[in-house]
Amino acid sequence: MSEPESGAQRPLGIGIVGVGGIAESHMAALREVADGRLAAVCDIAADQARKIGEREGCAAYGSVEELLADPGVEAVIVCTPNFTHEELGHQVLAAGKDLLMEKPLALTPSGARRLRAEAAERGLALMVGHSHRFSDQGLAIKEAIDAGAIGTPRFVRVALNGGWIWPGWQHWVLNPAASGGHSFHNGVHLTDLACWWMGEQADTVFSAGQHATSEALQIFDYLVVGLGFPSGGSAICEISRGDNPRNAAYAEITVVGTEGVIAREWDAEGILAWLDHGLAQWAPDGVGARTFIREMQSFVDGVRGTKTVVPPVDYAVHAVDVAAASEESLVTGESIRIGAAA
Amino acid sequence: MSLTPVLLAGTVGMGEQNHQAHMWAPNLAQAGLAPEAVWTPPSVDDLAMRRAEELACACGVELQVSETPTTSAAGAIVCLRGAERTAFAAFAAEHGLPLLLDKPTLDSTAQLEQFAAEADALPVMAGHHFASHPGFARILTAVRGAEIGLLRAVHTDLVTGGGESSDIGELRNLGVHLLELTRLLTGPAAVRLQAHGVANGSAWSFLGSTDRGVVVSHHTSRASAGHPVVQQLRAQVRVTGTHGFLTLDLTKPRLEVRTVHGTAPVAYAGSSVVAHLTKFASLTHGAARTAPATDFVVISRALDGIAASAESGNAASITW
Numbered sequence: 001m002s003e004p005e006s007g008a009q010r011p012l013g014i015g016i017v018g019v020g021g022i023a024e025s026h027m028a029a030l031r032e033v034a035d036g037r038l039a040a041v042c043d044i045a046a047d048q049a050r051k052i053g054e055r056e057g058c059a060a061y062g063s064v065e066e067l068l069a070d071p072g073v074e075a076v077i078v079c080t081p082n083f084t085h086e087e088l089g090h091q092v093l094a095a096g097k098d099l100l101m102e103k104p105l106a107l108t109p110s111g112a113r114r115l116r117a118e119a120a121e122r123g124l125a126l127m128v129g130h131s132h133r134f135s136d137q138g139l140a141i142k143e144a145i146d147a148g149a150i151g152t153p154r155f156v157r158v159a160l161n162g163g164w165i166w167p168g169w170q171h172w173v174l175n176p177a178a179s180g181g182h183s184f185h186n187g188v189h190l191t192d193l194a195c196w197w198m199g200e201q202a203d204t205v206f207s208a209g210q211h212a213t214s215e216a217l218q219i220f221d222y223l224v225v226g227l228g229f230p231s232g233g234s235a236i237c238e239i240s241r242g243d244n245p246r247n248a249a250y251a252e253i254t255v256v257g258t259e260g261v262i263a264r265e266w267d268a269e270g271i272l273a274w275l276d277h278g279l280a281q282w283a284p285d286g287v288g289a290r291t292f293i294r295e296m297q298s299f300v301d302g303v304r305g306t307k308t309v310v311p312p313v314d315y316a317v318h319a320v321d322v323a324a325a326s327e328e329s330l331v332t333g334e335s336i337r338i339g340a341a342a
Numbered sequence: 343m344s345l346t347p348v349l350l351a352g353t354v355g356m357g358e359q360n361h362q363a364h365m366w367a368p369n370l371a372q373a374g375l376a377p378e379a380v381w382t383p384p385s386v387d388d389l390a391m392r393r394a395e396e397l398a399c400a401c402g403v404e405l406q407v408s409e410t411p412t413t414s415a416a417g418a419i420v421c422l423r424g425a426e427r428t429a430f431a432a433f434a435a436e437h438g439l440p441l442l443l444d445k446p447t448l449d450s451t452a453q454l455e456q457f458a459a460e461a462d463a464l465p466v467m468a469g470h471h472f473a474s475h476p477g478f479a480r481i482l483t484a485v486r487g488a489e490i491g492l493l494r495a496v497h498t499d500l501v502t503g504g505g506e507s508s509d510i511g512e513l514r515n516l517g518v519h520l521l522e523l524t525r526l527l528t529g530p531a532a533v534r535l536q537a538h539g540v541a542n543g544s545a546w547s548f549l550g551s552t553d554r555g556v557v558v559s560h561h562t563s564r565a566s567a568g569h570p571v572v573q574q575l576r577a578q579v580r581v582t583g584t585h586g587f588l589t590l591d592l593t594k595p596r597l598e599v600r601t602v603h604g605t606a607p608v609a610y611a612g613s614s615v616v617a618h619l620t621k622f623a624s625l626t627h628g629a630a631r632t633a634p635a636t637d638f639v640v641i642s643r644a645l646d647g648i649a650a651s652a653e654s655g656n657a658a659s660i661t662w
Contacts, residue, residue: 154545155561157499159580161587204655206536208551210494212584222494224557226536226549228655234538234547236559238497244585254499254576256545259566261501261575266589335536335657 012300013039015073015097017064017088018080019052022102022129026077027056029292036300039074042067064088068095075125075303078102081172082179086111089126093118098125098303104188104323105316107180112320112342116313125302127309128316130192134294136287137264138193141255145197150257154233156194157254160186161238163246165213165221174219176327182223183207183326186239188319191225191326192311194235197255201318201342202235204228205325206335212242225326228335247277318342345376346623349415349439350401351430352382352422353393356515357506361444361469362421363397365615372612373619379404381411383426417441417626419469423448431460431635442622443638444469447514451642454635461635465625467618468638470522472577474621475614477590478523481581485527490583495557496524500592501576504569511543514645517562521641521648523579525662528556532661533644539652548648 012035016023019041030038038058043049046062053060061067068076068091075098078088086106092099099119105128106112119126132138145153172178179185195201205227209220221242227235243250253264271282295310302309311319318341325336348370353362370376380398382390384407391407398405406412410433417440422430427449434441441461446454446468472478485493498520508515525531535550535558545563552558565575577592597608624630640662647660 151565154540155547155563157497157559157561159497161582204536204538206549206657208549208557210555210557212494222557224495224549224559226538226547226559228536228538232538232540233545234561236497236547236549236561238559240582243582243587244491248587250587252580254561256499256501256561256563256576257565258544260503261565263576333534333657335655337655 009035009304011035011037012303013037013072013074015040015042015067015070015076017042017067017076017078019043019049020079023079025288025292026079026296028289029296032289032293033296033300036296039072040067040070064091068092068097073097075100075299082107082184083177086115089115090118093122093124093126096122096124100127100129100299102129103319104128104180104184105320107184109317109321109324112317116317119313125299125309126313127299127302128311128313128319129295130189130311130316130319131291131295132189132193133196133310134298135291137253137268141197141253141262141264144262145255145257149260150255150262151259153198153255153257154231155256156197156235157252158190158193158235159238159250159252160190161240161243161248161250163241163243163248165241174217176218179219180323181327182209182219182221182239183225183323183330187223187225187237187326188323190237190239191227191235191322192315192319194227194237195315195318196311198229198233198235200229200231201315202227202322202338203230204335204337205322205329207326207329209330210242212240220330225322227322245278247280249281314342345371345374346417346626347378347415348375348626349411349413349418350377350380350397351411351418351420352386352390352426353380353397354386354390354422354426356445356448356508359506360393362419363393363400366419366444366619367397367401369613369616369619372616374623375619377401377403378413378415379406379411381406381408381413383409383429385426413439415439417622420444424453428453428457428460431457431464435460435462435464438464440465440626442467442469442619445515446638447518447642447645448510451639451646454638454642458635458639463634465632466635467622467625467632468522469618470519471614471618472519472592473522473526474617475592476611476617477592477594478579479617481579481588481590482526484588485581485583489586490581490588491585493527493556493581493583495582496527497559497580498524499561499576499578501561501563501565501574503565503571503573503575505564505567505572507542507544507564507567511539511649512562512564513539513543513546513649516564517546517560518641518645520560520562521644521662524558524560525641527581528552528558530662531556532659533558534657534659535648535651536657537648537651539649546648546652548651
């Protein structure tokens with residue numbers, strides 16, 4: 001981690017590897033975080049990196065090696081397809097840079113553990129982009145739980161359903177070899193929330209899925225992951241990209257405790273829009289942006305060593321354990337036990 | 343309008359719970375039914391005997407305490423457990439008396455097998471009144487009419503706040519309500535599932551998939567057990583089809599009366615209990631049909647399978 005300097009610190013120089021969709025959210029967040037700055041971007045699509053560099057006023061490179069050699073880059077955010085995470089993560093850490101890895105940390109439990117070990121050995125911050133932990137609703141639920149509002153949590157239901165599907169058969173998320181499957185790509189968000197709110201790591205995973213949009217899909221665009229916890233509690237995490245109507249966006253969160261229930265109903269944001277194509281739930285402006293700003297601030301704080309990264313890296317490793325078990329369960333139809341705690 | 347006479351058979355429940363007096367009897371008239379008499383076998387405990395006396399007095403009808411009742415009722419609402427329930431089934435079968443059986447799965451599968459054998463072909467409705475909830479009836483029509491295409495998923499949650507903990511666990515006490523709804527939506531199915539439960543039986547969940555690939559999940563629990571105020575903290579059914587999805591809050595239809603003192607719910611458009619009793623009235627007239635009593639055995643075995651999965655930590659295959 002970067003050594004604190006005396007007096008006012010200069011903003012942390014951050015490089016972004018991969019300038020696809022999620023990178024835009026991180027760049028927008030960096031504009032709002034005073035003690036961080038975008039130092040450089042890189043992408044194998046060098047022209048795209050150059051355009052972004054010009055727009056953002058930062059250095060731009062066509063390779064990660066060039067970005068890591070830039071002395072202005074103190075920490076790195078990896079925003080590339082899932083299958084590249086482990087290798088790129090090792091490159092970043094080997095270069096002595098702190099790392100914010102987009103989720104998932106890796107596509108195998110052993111790979112996740114290798115990254116954790118390397119970061120620890122080098123004394124570098126390793127954070128994984130489980131951004132839902134920073135959402136308004138996610139934090140509010142956690143605060144209510146921690147305040148004892150519902151007693152001891154023993155069941156979580158998270159449903160984040162919609163009909164938007166990744167476009168084109170060439171998209172890497174639809175390729176399980178590249179994305180790891182839906183358990184890795186989106187499932188980790190939900191299962192991480194469930195573990196966070198339950199306050200423990202899962203010990204069993206059982207999943208059910210459907211190829212809702214097309215039988216030709218190789219990932220389950222409709223995925224439900226069931227978690228069992230050592231306490232006897234459980235969670236059901238449902239993510240869909242195959243719902244009809246296609247423009248639907250249904251969100252429901254329920255946390256049940258020994259003394260009550262926290263319910264985030266589908267219309268919790270309070271804005272309903274009746275449009276030509278049907279009913280929609282809108283969120284107030286800034287909801288999404290706040291999530292990424294909080295995440296970015298957390299990363300900067302973690303790099304500075306003033307706070308622990310969120311989620312703790314053990315939970316990020318556990319999210320990979322759960323995702324791997326979920327994909328195995330989808331194939332075998334069996335409940336998969338997770339061995340040693342992450 | 344003349345009311346159809348029914349026998350109120352037994353006042354046994356789960357602990358302090360007294361469905362005969364607090365749920366069924368007060369809603370009879372709205373369903374076109376009237377109590378003919380309250381009957382109880384003499385073998386019940388003092389609490390049940392006292393309840394029977396109080397109920398007969400409240401209803402202004404005769405109290406019968408005997409091995410078998412003397413009745414000319416068109417049907418009977420049964421709040422008994424175990425051997426007394428089974429014995430009454432034999433009496434009802436002999437006299438062709440249709441039954442509304444409160445909480446069938448308070449008895450074990452073995453006991454329900456005996457009950458079904460005694461009831462034989464007698465029409466017996468389970469007291470699972472959510473099955474007659476007007477909103478559920480509507481979504482069942484929607485699913486069976488393919489209004490949301492073909493069924494893809496059913497997710498149900500039921501969290502009861504307050505009240506007495508079940509002596510047999512909340513899966514057989516409360517969870518059976520959700521299982522009944524899920525089963526009505528999916529139809530008979532083989533289900534591969536994994537269940538979980540907390541050690542004292544107060545919270546359960548399962549996730550599974552039917553042989554037609556319909557994803558099913560379920561959570562049932564009781565929060566704040568022992569609190570005197572009982573209310574549904576969560577009672578939801580969510581159904582996804584190939585061409586749309588539906589959500590149903592079983593605590594509605596209801597208005598909210600909001601004042602500076604708080605928000606008070608006001609139900610309207612009839613309760614699921616009245617709707618269920620109305621269906622039972624139709625059954626007594628021969629205007630409705632119901633599954634044979636062996637159906638209770640099917641659902642009880644399914645609950646056994648769910649509990650076994652939770653206990654073992656392994657996935658299980660069940661049918662419902």
